[in-house]
Amino acid sequence: MSTPITQLPVAVLGAGPVGLAAAAKLIERGLPFFILEAGERVGANLLDYAHVRLFSPWQYNVDHSVVKLLEPTGWVSPNPTDLPLAGELVERAMQPFAELPQMREALHLRTKVVSVSREGFDKVKSAGRDQAPFVIRAIRDGKVVELRARAVIDSTGTWNTPNPVGASGLPAIGEREAASHIFYGIPDVLGTHRARYAGKKVLVVGAGHSAANGLLALAELAKQVPSTQLVWSVRTPVSTRVFGGGDADALPARGALGLSLRRLCDTGALEFNAGLRITELRQEGGKLLVEGVDRNGDAKHIDGVDEIICATGQRPDLSPTSELRVKLDSWLESTEALGPLIDPNEHSCGTVRPHGHRELAHPRVGPLHGWREELRPCAHVPDGNGLRTGSLGGGGDCRRHRGRRPGAARAARDGCLQQQWQRHGRRGKWRFVLWAPAPTATIEPVAVASAGGSCGTKPRGKPIGIPVAAAAKAGCCS
Numbered sequence: 001m002s003t004p005i006t007q008l009p010v011a012v013l014g015a016g017p018v019g020l021a022a023a024a025k026l027i028e029r030g031l032p033f034f035i036l037e038a039g040e041r042v043g044a045n046l047l048d049y050a051h052v053r054l055f056s057p058w059q060y061n062v063d064h065s066v067v068k069l070l071e072p073t074g075w076v077s078p079n080p081t082d083l084p085l086a087g088e089l090v091e092r093a094m095q096p097f098a099e100l101p102q103m104r105e106a107l108h109l110r111t112k113v114v115s116v117s118r119e120g121f122d123k124v125k126s127a128g129r130d131q132a133p134f135v136i137r138a139i140r141d142g143k144v145v146e147l148r149a150r151a152v153i154d155s156t157g158t159w160n161t162p163n164p165v166g167a168s169g170l171p172a173i174g175e176r177e178a179a180s181h182i183f184y185g186i187p188d189v190l191g192t193h194r195a196r197y198a199g200k201k202v203l204v205v206g207a208g209h210s211a212a213n214g215l216l217a218l219a220e221l222a223k224q225v226p227s228t229q230l231v232w233s234v235r236t237p238v239s240t241r242v243f244g245g246g247d248a249d250a251l252p253a254r255g256a257l258g259l260s261l262r263r264l265c266d267t268g269a270l271e272f273n274a275g276l277r278i279t280e281l282r283q284e285g286g287k288l289l290v291e292g293v294d295r296n297g298d299a300k301h302i303d304g305v306d307e308i309i310c311a312t313g314q315r316p317d318l319s320p321t322s323e324l325r326v327k328l329d330s331w332l333e334s335t336e337a338l339g340p341l342i343d344p345n346e347h348s349c350g351t352v353r354p355h356g357h358r359e360l361a362h363p364r365v366g367p368l369h370g371w372r373e374e375l376r377p378c379a380h381v382p383d384g385n386g387l388r389t390g391s392l393g394g395g396g397d398c399r400r401h402r403g404r405r406p407g408a409a410r411a412a413r414d415g416c417l418q419q420q421w422q423r424h425g426r427r428g429k430w431r432f433v434l435w436a437p438a439p440t441a442t443i444e445p446v447a448v449a450s451a452g453g454s455c456g457t458k459p460r461g462k463p464i465g466i467p468v469a470a471a472a473k474a475g476c477c478s
């Protein structure tokens, strides 16, 4: 006889900051779980940009539950106001957490999830679906493995599915062919990738913090190797937006990034193309000719480009969910309720209010509620994400709601783990609340991830952890 669904472990997909925060919550709750991580190590995506200094300080970067589990081992928290490099976050907090005895058996590295479904049910079949365990198919050491779970927390991030150079959301014509000249993400311009950029004409595409980081590093390189040329292009014609909140930014380091970039532009150290929509990349004599249209719709090109750094953000990989019943916002690919709250056409850093399970769960269109989005309320925004938005630093208290099924929990009873911002008393603190398994329920939700909205957004009342991070489509945490 197969194991009843209620006795199955919870599956956490991805061991980034959010996945580890989820694990910490599950450990606290005494719920069995496993984590499947595609990379060689926890924090694999952060290690991709290990050299980048985060704009949120330590105090906001490590989940309270992670800290609580680490402290008894003698772990000493770094100075809460220091800004870590992304790599330091992995080495000093995430890796020690991964080495805890509670994590050792649960963590499966080099295990890439390729799909999630309901055991014995294709997408169409309804009767009895609610009782069917989730089945998670993954590739480990070149072999297919399948694991069963009572609930799934998707914390796979968006980092691995970058947006293209092409302005229409499609790769520019010729973009694939020019791939060897394009770096998607944030290269280590002053370190590992120095030779690739020194003395070259480099075009940085994108209006977010990743682009800013790249440009500032290139400017430093240009001081050392003056023949290095910097070109920057953004789709938006409004240049003020791309420089962010400046002195008014809720996170000073993030504001400083925008200010430094503005200064760089003002000095004429880079060629700035606002409102350029790139349509085509042509290879000519080992260089790239970048073609597009300007803000007036007139043809414009940039020639002689050696390298492109594409920092146009990321989007979720929806392929693993294709056999699940999810209902997505048609352009943000978030849950429907969340879309309007984080729509970058309306919002920028600082204007997204905190949100929780109501916005992050799917309507009851089937047995799955918010399999992906509930845990990454911001990360799925095409161009934005944030530690806090994913769940890191979620803090919060683990409350039990036994025998009670508040609407919040009810909405999630299918097994997707849920959380909620809750205020304790009229003037109380805002906290993340975790829903515990109720004795009678098929699968009761437990919560994990924080429900942050946008970089620098403060929850009403006093937030726990970082002011909820980032997500303006073109100008936030990407």
Ligand SMILES: Cc1cc2nc3c(=O)[nH]c(=O)nc-3n(C[C@H](O)[C@H](O)[C@H](O)COP(=O)(O)OP(=O)(O)OC[C@H]3O[C@@H](n4cnc5c(N)ncnc54)[C@H](O)[C@@H]3O)c2cc1C
Binding pocket: 013, 014, 015, 016, 017, 018, 019, 036, 037, 038, 039, 042, 043, 044, 045, 046, 049, 052, 053, 054, 055, 056, 111, 112, 113, 114, 155, 156, 157, 158, 159, 160, 186, 209, 210, 213, 376, 379, 385, 386, 387, 388, 389, 390, 466, 469, 477, 478
């Ligand atoms: C340059 C840069 C600077 C940033 N600075 C800040 C900052 O200062 N403050 C802030 O709050 N946020 C910042 N962010 C955003 C922050 O890094 C992300 O929000 C955060 O890493 C999200 O955590 P996550 O766990 O959701 O995703 P990730 O860190 O992307 O982790 C996802 C994990 O899932 C794994 N994975 C992916 N797909 C699969 C699969 N199919 N199967 C198994 N495993 C899988 C990955 O290998 C990875 O380990 C920054 C982002 C960038 C790019």
